[in-house]
Structures are given as structure tokens and as C-alpha cells.
Amino acid sequence: MAGIRERARAEHTAEIVRLARVQVEREGASSLSLRAIARELGMVSSAIYRYFASRDELLTKLIIDSYDRLGEEVEAADAGVRRRTDFLGRWRAMSHAIRQWALAHPAEYALLFGTPVPGYAAPQDTIGPASRYTIVLIRLIVEMEGAGHRSADKVPVALRRDYARFRQRFDVAASDAMLMGGMAAWANMMGAINLELFGHLYNVIDTPGALFEAVVAQQGRLLVSGTAPPPGTSKRA
Amino acid sequence: MAGIRERARAEHTAEIVRLARVQVEREGASSLSLRAIARELGMVSSAIYRYFASRDELLTKLIIDSYDRLGEEVEAADAGVRRRTDFLGRWRAMSHAIRQWALAHPAEYALLFGTPVPGYAAPQDTIGPASRYTIVLIRLIVEMEGAGHRSADKVPVALRRDYARFRQRFDVAASDAMLMGGMAAWANMMGAINLELFGHLYNVIDTPGALFEAVVAQQGRLLVSGTAPPPGTSKRA
């Protein structure tokens, strides 16, 4: 009952995670130190291992949380667009939500989308949260096509199998062409954010926000560039 | 003369760099260990500091070398296209050269385009090599426009200053629209590679090469989508 110990455990765990995130945000994931956390907590370093089996496990927890927060942001951004048929508006809102979150939490963004440490295989528990923000994007793509929009992207034959599996896994009925357009848009947007966040626009583009906006607009246009015969939709590129 | 010592120094330096690269390629930059290098070299760890003032300095050297190798690959790929007016072919060749190099040297790619450690400002000596591969891309853009091609990309006003400075710095006369298209193409291509290399397509896209090809083709088309009347060059949208 109540569980004096249970409560203490929950609190300590939360506190460790909180301090870890602060540390990551401040000095980067590479210099996250369990000992430093223990010190700040007034614990001895070995005590931390009662809560996390290893540094990697703590990092995994941080990754999961970050994916969740990002997903939340993107969902909120999408939900914030009143006219649900304003697909370009929704696309812009989501994209900017991702970028804004990245700018606000660069180290967490790097944790998710930066260098993976060789050999580190993302545990199963990360893939759920990891797909959360993408699901919002997928839903948009599907609704766009449902409304008659269609990407004009050409689909390489080699990708048909991937897209077929994709439809099955996410239980959506988007055409290959639309999925193609979505992947391209996704890659392009993430690419722009990466370049900015990882410093490759430094001293080249002073207004990365404008570049991002242009890139997002370009992909948005492409997503609705195909023949858009309103209601009845069929498959096929 | 000849410099017994000078020679030894050059050899030792080269050997350190070589071992460092092997280590980075094998276990990732984060676990690059000066002591391990010293051990393999039969030296004591402090001796390494005669050659590199710090671990960071050694890493910087690796970064510079990697940028140089990447630049070399891209230059060779471009030069390998016989018909110099086959702009789309050249674009494809360069893009694939970058991806192939990344796939062949994932850890080095991560070193260049992955998470930067917070606070680490790239030293001046890196910016030269870092721009080497981009210069090939820029040259292509300029030649394309010279041949009458033009990107249809819209240019946000905020970017005009950046592009003006860009023209000055690289001494090129490309239009804003064309630079815009080039930036978008660059971001898109790098984004696709990042997603693939950093594991975000895992279990989603089994044939990332095909996705990459599609993305590159899309951007290639956009680069020549504007009014393209002048001389003998054809090419459809």
C-alpha cells in the first residue's frame, strides 16, 4: 500500500532522468556522467545502478522521452490547424513544429537524429515513440490523397515492395506515388533541419528559417502537384 | 639534412592518424582513445602529445582529411561524366558519389555530418576542405544556369542577402532562384543520406538506394524545371 519505497523509487528515477536531461542539454550526450548525477543527487555513484542498469539504459530512456515530446509537439501543431482541409497549412505547421522543437532542444534533437553510436541497436521500446511524429505525417498524406491530391513523384519499382509493407504496417491505403512524395518531403525537411542544427549553414545562410520555409513550401507544392480529381480516388502512380 | 628527426616525425604523425582512422571506423569517434593508439604504436601515452596537442586536435585532423577525401570523390564523379552538358547526369553522379562514400565510410561520414559536440567550434582549417565538395555542386548549378536552365523555386526575400553574399564569396553569378534550387537539392540529398545512414529507414525502406535515386531525380527535375529555352539542351520536366 502507498509504498514508501515504491514512491521513493519513482521519485528518484524521475529525478535522475531530469538531471540527465539537463546535463545532456547543457554539455551534450557524450559527456553525460552517471557519477555527476549521483553527486548532484547526494548519492554514491553505485546507487544509480539500482535505477538504471547502465549509462546506455539511461540514454535510451532519454531518447524515448524525447521522441515522445517531439511527437506531442507535432500532434499539437497539426491539431492546431482549424481547417482540416488546409493540407498545406497542416504540412507547414508540422514541419515548423519539428524545427522549432529542434531549435529549442538541440541536444535532444541530436540524440534522436544525430550520430548513432556504432553497434548500438535501438531497443524495441524506442520504435513506438520514434514513429509517433511520423504517424502524424503519414495521416496527413493519406488525408490529402483522400481529398483528391496526389503527388506527381515517380516511383522506382524497387520501392513498391517497401511501400506495400508500409501500407500494411501502418494500415493505410496511400498510393505508391503519395508515399513517395511523403518520403521525399520528409527527407527534405529533416535534411534542412540537420544542416542547420549541425552547423553546415553557418556563415552561409544567416536566415535558416527562411531557407526552411522555402524548402517546406517546395515539398508542399509537390505533394499537391499531381492531378487532383476530387472525390473518387484510385490507386496507381 | 634530410632530417632524421623530421622524417620520423612525419612518419609517426601519419601512423597516429592512420590508427586513429581505423579506430574511428571501427568503434566510432566517441571511443577514439589516444592511449590505445599509443599502445598499438609501442609508445607511452604522453608521447602522443608531442604530435597532437589534444584528442580534439587529432579529431580535427581526421575531419579535415575526411572532407578532403569526400571532395576528391565528388570531383572525380563529376569529372567522370563525359558530356559536360549532361547536367542531370552530373548531378546524379555527384549525389551518388556522396552516398557511396558515406556508405563505405559511415563513421567518417558521421564525423562530418553527424552530431557536433556542443561548444566545439570548427577550427578555421576545416572550412576550406569542408567546402570542397560543395564547390563542385555550386559549379554545376552555375553551369546549368549558363546553359539556360533555371530552377522554378521561389526565393524568400529574407534569403536575398544570404545569396548576395554567397555570390560574392564563391565568386559566382548564379541567380537567387538557381541558388535556392541548389540549396533545396543539397538539403534534400543530404537528408536522404542522413536518414539512411543514421538508421531511420531501418525496417521501413529496404532499398534505400532506390529511395535516394528517386529523391535525387526529383531534385534534378526541379533544377531544370524553369524556362529552359536556349541552345541545344533538351530534357523534359
Place this chain on the structure above:
DNA sequence: CCTCAAACGAGAGCAGTGCTCTTGTTTTTC
């Protein structure tokens, strides 16, 4: 209520890291 096992925190310790400083030797320079 009382016992016993599980959970816990402290502490010591191991193996590893980057980096500094001193000491004696070797090479280069004047």
C-alpha cells in the same frame, strides 16, 4: 506480530580515459 527476503545506499576497488609535469636522452643548431 515477527521473520525473512528483497531492495537499497554506502564504500572500496578495477580498468579505463585525457592530460600534465618531470627527468633523462637524443638530435639539431649555432
Place this chain on the structure above:
DNA sequence: GAAAAACAAGAGCACTGCTCTCGTTTGAGG
């Protein structure tokens, strides 16, 4: 040939992740 610079070795400092042991605290079952 002497002074100066370059060098390798070694000891040492402060830090890391992680393990193991040893008392203490807590909670659950008899």
C-alpha cells in the same frame, strides 16, 4: 663542441562506467 630544442618515458591527477561486498531499511507472508 656547447647550448638548445625535440623527444620518449614514467609517474601522477582527476575523471569515467561498472562490479562487488556489506550493513541497513522496507515490505510481504506466515
